[in-house]
Structure formats: structure tokens, C-alpha cells
Amino acid sequence: MITGLSRPHCDHTQAWQLLRQHRDGQFAGFDLRRAFQHEPARFETHSQQAPHVFADLSKNLVDEHARSLLLELARECMLERHRDLMFAGAPVNNTEGRAVKHWLLRVPRGASADPDAAEVHETLDAMLDCAASVRADEAITDVVNIGIGGSDLGPQMAVAALEAFAIPGKRFHFVSNVDGHELAAVLRTLRPASTLFLIASKTFTTLETMTNARSARAWFEAEGGRDVARHFVALTTNTQAAAEFGIRTTFGFRDWVGGRYSMWSSIGLPIAIAIGPENFRALLAGAHAMDRHFATAPLAANLPVRLGLLDIWNRNFLGQPSRSIAPYHSALRRLPAYLQQLEMESNGKRVDAQGRPLSVQTSPVLWGEPGTNGQHAYFQMLHQGTDTVPVEFIAVRQAAHGLPGHHAQLLANALAQAQALMQGRPDAGGHRDFPGNRPSSFFILDRLDPASLGAFIAMQEHRVFTSGSIWGIDSFDQWGVELGKVLAQDIVPRLATGEVQGLDASTAGLLARLR
Numbered sequence: 001m002i003t004g005l006s007r008p009h010c011d012h013t014q015a016w017q018l019l020r021q022h023r024d025g026q027f028a029g030f031d032l033r034r035a036f037q038h039e040p041a042r043f044e045t046h047s048q049q050a051p052h053v054f055a056d057l058s059k060n061l062v063d064e065h066a067r068s069l070l071l072e073l074a075r076e077c078m079l080e081r082h083r084d085l086m087f088a089g090a091p092v093n094n095t096e097g098r099a100v101k102h103w104l105l106r107v108p109r110g111a112s113a114d115p116d117a118a119e120v121h122e123t124l125d126a127m128l129d130c131a132a133s134v135r136a137d138e139a140i141t142d143v144v145n146i147g148i149g150g151s152d153l154g155p156q157m158a159v160a161a162l163e164a165f166a167i168p169g170k171r172f173h174f175v176s177n178v179d180g181h182e183l184a185a186v187l188r189t190l191r192p193a194s195t196l197f198l199i200a201s202k203t204f205t206t207l208e209t210m211t212n213a214r215s216a217r218a219w220f221e222a223e224g225g226r227d228v229a230r231h232f233v234a235l236t237t238n239t240q241a242a243a244e245f246g247i248r249t250t251f252g253f254r255d256w257v258g259g260r261y262s263m264w265s266s267i268g269l270p271i272a273i274a275i276g277p278e279n280f281r282a283l284l285a286g287a288h289a290m291d292r293h294f295a296t297a298p299l300a301a302n303l304p305v306r307l308g309l310l311d312i313w314n315r316n317f318l319g320q321p322s323r324s325i326a327p328y329h330s331a332l333r334r335l336p337a338y339l340q341q342l343e344m345e346s347n348g349k350r351v352d353a354q355g356r357p358l359s360v361q362t363s364p365v366l367w368g369e370p371g372t373n374g375q376h377a378y379f380q381m382l383h384q385g386t387d388t389v390p391v392e393f394i395a396v397r398q399a400a401h402g403l404p405g406h407h408a409q410l411l412a413n414a415l416a417q418a419q420a421l422m423q424g425r426p427d428a429g430g431h432r433d434f435p436g437n438r439p440s441s442f443f444i445l446d447r448l449d450p451a452s453l454g455a456f457i458a459m460q461e462h463r464v465f466t467s468g469s470i471w472g473i474d475s476f477d478q479w480g481v482e483l484g485k486v487l488a489q490d491i492v493p494r495l496a497t498g499e500v501q502g503l504d505a506s507t508a509g510l511l512a513r514l515r
């Protein structure tokens with residue numbers, strides 16, 4: 001039950017049964033090559049233009065009938081009602097009793113009656129003023145973001161993606177791991193007087209971040225740094241803990257922003273410093289345009305909905321365990337890691353929102369690397385391996401560089417890989433045989449700019465909402481990360497003392513070798 005909304009388990013619906021029957025009946029033996037021959041308008045019917053993003057889904061192993069049954073499934077599972085509850089500020093994150101309002105961070109000033117809208121804009125203005133003054137401060141050459149998970153992956157992904165818009169003369173570093181090698185390597189390149197540390201943590205309690213923040217402050221003071229208050233800024237919901245740490249400048253946000261949905265909040269400060277206030281607002285505007293599309297477009301022409309339903313089909317009816325992300329743009333190098341957290345932390349659940357076991361499979365494994373690099377590493381498996389893995393190609397029409405020849409090669413490779421996966425190539429010799437009929441989706445952005453990146457990421461968020469909603473899970477909690485954290489705290493003192501009592505034989509044996 002979500003705030004009075006009682007929804008059926010997806011596999012108890014009539015649409016689910018019909019989808020099964022269809023898969024085992026008329027759909028069995030589906031072949032993409034034949035589908036294109038028989039459906040002259042397949043490209044048009046299976047593609048969708050949404051704000052800033054064009055998606056061709058026609059090379060997926062899906063037919064019109066499955067598509068209409070999936071839409072029926074969405075209706076039976078009350079997807080629209082659930083979506084509307086999120087946009088109405090209802091506590092759809094029911095296991096934590098929280099609203100889910102990252103979309104509010106992108107609503108233009110004056111366009112929302114939500115009670116938190118005014119505060120959102122106050123914080124945004126203050127955060128962007130700070131970004132502007134750091135940009136203008138030539139003494140600051142290095143910005144170090146210390147955060148992990150959602151307090152790292154979004155800003156890191158976006159700063160890389162928008163490197164063509166980044167202010168010259170400043171370097172951006174992202175330190176996330178508690179592994180001191182990472183922080184030490186960054187600190188070696190810095191001077192306290194020219195460094196700004198951003199301590200990014202929704203909770204301001206995360207072990208990795210607090211350990212790194214304390215070490216950064218100790219280094220700052222030991223190296224003769226003066227004025228911690230000027231060189232450390234906190235981005236957090238826990239303003240009290242930030243003050244106790246000795247930080248005077250804090251940009252807050254509310255607990256209705258999930259960590260993996262937080263790059264639009266003050267957690268986005270490194271992005272705003274890199275690309276400037278105006279571009280940051282364009283990022284928000286692009287995401288807002290996608291929010292409106294998701295909130296208002298009919299299900300059949302709603303890109304995040306179409307993607308989420310295709311994910312259900314691939315996972316639950318075709319049994320595909322993973323999805324490969326292939327951004328054909330080196331600036332999108334952190335996108336696979338970002339999407340991993342978004343999808344797998346949101347939908348990697350085995351019980352429904354009420355804690356009852358699910359009898360369907362949920363989040364696929366996401367993985368990938370920028371093209372064309374992946375082609376020379378694991379694409380062999382995609383073309384000729386035993387598993388079917390849907391690949392998501394992301395191509396950008398206009399390059400941000402002027403080197404002749406490169407971009408045409410890049411785009412040609414993206415198109416050719418999708419083509420090769422689908423077409424295959426028969427060969428009597430066996431080893432050279434490409435079976436083809438392998439699925440892919442193809443996304444096109446006109447330019448990799450703040451607005452299109454914002455729209456593309458918001459599309460991914462809402463797609464995850466869609467599949468999570470059909471599965472009936474709470475996509476906004478992450479209880480699965482807790483146990484390991486607790487056990488690590490039990491092990492830390494044992495590494496010093498060697499005490500192994502109460503440990504299993506494997507952990508005890510490994511601990512003895514690691515001391």
C-alpha cells in the first residue's frame with residue numbers, strides 16, 4: 001500500500017498472463033530481421049522523440065502485441081497513479097516514510113505550489129552565488145569533492161560529461177574511496193591555499209567520506225593551510241554535523257532527495273563551479289522538460305515509460321540478466337557507473353514495498369564502457385557469446401572538437417555495432433558465424449550540453465521509477481547496503497588485535513593473512 005494506493009503484484013495481473021502466453025506462442029521464434037521486412041514502419045513505431053533525446057527501440061526483441069500488453073500491464077499496475085503520487089509529494093518511499101521530490105529541484109521558480117519550492121530556490125540561488133564566486137576566485141585552482149555513492153557519481157559523471165563547458169584554469173578531483181591511496185594521490189598534487197574541499201554527504205556520517213574529510217583537514221592544517229572555514233564547504237542535509245566538523249558554509253537539501261537522485265541539489269555544487277550558474281540552470285531545465293514529458297505524455301508515447309516497460313519485458317519475459325551501456329562519447333565515461341547505482345541500488349530488491357517476497361526477478365546487472373573501447377574488449381561476447389545482452393548505444397550528433405575524421409568514425413562504429421548485432425552474418429565455418437538477432441537500443445542527443453544531459457539523466461531516473469513501480473518495490477530505499485557497514489565496524493578492531501572469535505573460518509583465515 002502506498003499512501004492508500006493498493007496495487008496488484010505485477011505477476012497477478014491479466015496482462016502478465018497474456019504476456020507469458022504471447023511470449024510462448026505467437027512471439028516464439030521472433031526474428032528482428034524478419035520483423036523489419038514485415039513491418040515497413042517498424043523504425044517509426046518503435047522510436048520516440050522526447051525533450052532533447054531521440055530513442056530508437058526498434059532493434060529490440062519486441063513486437064507490437066507485446067508492446068500493447070505491456071501498456072495494459074502498466075494500467076493494471078496503476079503506474080500513472082503511482083507516478084502522480086510522486087509528483088504530488090506523497091511519501092512513496094514508504095519504508096523510510098519519505099516523499100520523493102528530486103523533481104522539485106528542477107521546477108522553475110514560481111511554477112510549483114509545493115510548500116518546499118521557495119526553499120529550493122533560495123538554496124539554489126545561494127549555491128549558484130557560491131559557484132560564481134569560486135569561479136571568479138583565481139586563487140582557487142583545485143576543487144576536491146569528497147563524497148561517495150550518490151554524493152560522488154552524479155557530480156563526477158556530469159563534470160566529465162560537460163567538460164567542454166568547464167571553466168579553464170581549475171581542476172576538479174573526486175575522492176570517494178576510503179582507500180587512502182586515492183586521497184593521497186590527489187593531495188600530492190595540491191597546495192592548501194589554492195584548494196577548495198567540498199564535503200558532500202547527505203547524512204554527513206558516511207564512514208568513507210568522514211574519514212577522507214578528516215584526513216583532508218589534517219593535511220590542510222599540517223601543510224600550513226589557514227582558514228578552514230574558507231577552504232571547506234559542506235553539502236548535506238545534516239547541517240549540525242557539518243557545523244560540528246568546523247565548516248561554516250553549508251548548502252543543505254532535504255531528506256526527500258535520495259542520494260542517487262541528488263546531483264540536482266547542492267550536491268551539484270562541483271558541477272555548478274565547473275560549468276557556471278547559467279549552464280547549471282540549463283541542466284535543471286533539461287531535466288524539468290523530461291519531468292513534464294514523463295508526467296503528461298500518454299503512456300504509449302512516453303519515453304521513460306516505454307523504456308521501463310521494455311526493461312520489464314527483457315528481464316521478466318526474455319530472461320535477460322544484464323544490460324550493457326555503450327556511450328559513444330568519451331565524456332560519458334562515468335555514465336555506466338552512474339547508471340549502475342541508479343538502477344541497481346533503486347531496483348535491486350527481492351521484496352515488495354510491503355516487505356513481501358517477490359516471485360519475479362528485478363534489477364538487471366548494468367555494465368559498460370565508452371565505445372569504441374568496449375568493441376575491442378567485450379563486444380566479442382555480445383556478438384557471439386551464449387547470453388543475450390541488450391546494448392544501449394548513446395551517440396551525440398555534433399562533436400565538441402574540431403579534429404577531422406574522428407567523429408564520423410565514432411558514429412559509424414556505433415551504427416555498425418548495432419547493425420551487426422541485429423543482422424549477424426552466417427558462416428558455415430562456425431567460428432566466424434554471427435547469429436545476429438541480438439537486441440539494442442540507440443539514443444541520440446544533438447549535442448552533449450547541459451540541457452540534453454539533464455533530460456537524458458531524468459529520463460533514466462523515470463525509467464527506473466517505471467520498472468520499480470511495476471515490480472511493486474520501493475525504489476527509493478537501500479537497506480541492502482547496511483549489513484556490510486555494520487560488520488566492517490566489528491572487523492576494524494580485530495585487524496589490530498587479531499581476535500577472530502565468533503568469525504567464520506574463512507573470514508578468520510583471511511583476516512589473519514591481512515594483518
Ligand SMILES: O=P(O)(O)OC[C@H]1O[C@](O)(CO)[C@@H](O)[C@@H]1O
Nearest residue numbers: 149150151201202203206259481
Ligand atoms: O551521501 P551520503 O549520506 O554520504 O551517502 C552516500 C551513499 O551511501 C549510500 O547510502 C549507500 O551506502 C548511498 O545510497 C548514498 O548515495
